[in-house]
Amino acid sequence: MSEFEPKIVAFVCNWCTYAGADLAGTSRTKYASNVRIVRFPCTGRIDFMLLMKAFENGADGVIVSGCHPNDCHYTSGNFHARRRWIVFRSLLDFIGFDTDRITFSWVSAAEGNKWASLVNEVTDKMKAKGPFTDLDKLDCSKLKQLHDETITE
Numbered sequence: 001m002s003e004f005e006p007k008i009v010a011f012v013c014n015w016c017t018y019a020g021a022d023l024a025g026t027s028r029t030k031y032a033s034n035v036r037i038v039r040f041p042c043t044g045r046i047d048f049m050l051l052m053k054a055f056e057n058g059a060d061g062v063i064v065s066g067c068h069p070n071d072c073h074y075t076s077g078n079f080h081a082r083r084r085w086i087v088f089r090s091l092l093d094f095i096g097f098d099t100d101r102i103t104f105s106w107v108s109a110a111e112g113n114k115w116a117s118l119v120n121e122v123t124d125k126m127k128a129k130g131p132f133t134d135l136d137k138l139d140c141s142k143l144k145q146l147h148d149e150t151i152t153e
Contacts, residue, residue, distance in 0.1 A: 006060035006126035008035045008119075011050065013043050013066035015073040016108045023112030031116035032123035035063065042066065044077025048088040051102060055135055061101050061126040063118065068106040078106070095138050101129065 012018045018039050024031060040046055043066030051062050064085065072078045085104050092099050103122050107115050
């Protein structure tokens with residue numbers, strides 16, 4: 001039987017983290033190939049229900065990464081993302097979700113090595129946790145209801 005290889009989805013900022021991941025690749029830095037990148041203009045534009053959708057579609061872990069604070073291409077998008085993450089994390093705790101499966105980080109365009117280290121660290125953590133199979137056990141109706149109420153307001 002082969003060793004478990006986790007599926008990790010990374011929601012990243014176009015201007016910093018994506019460029020940092022590109023630098024890691026062009027520098028031929030070795031890191032795990034388990035991550036699939038979804039590029040956004042800014043982490044402030046990420047609807048956190050997309051994170052749940054990633055798990056619903058088979059992800060074992062998620063990375064959300066953008067520009068360092070005070071270095072956002074759109075001035076304050078990373079602050080917006082951080083505030084939303086704090087609220088979303090408390091909601092995930094409320095429904096019993098293992099928030100260790102989501103990693104929030106800052107990686108600049110010049111930090112290719114940091115991106116590689118982050119990917120390796122998250123991959124190792126997800127290997128230790130094993131496949132994510134708890135989605136059916138969660139009461140996501142509360143989360144969906146809160147999301148729908150927020151969108152309509």
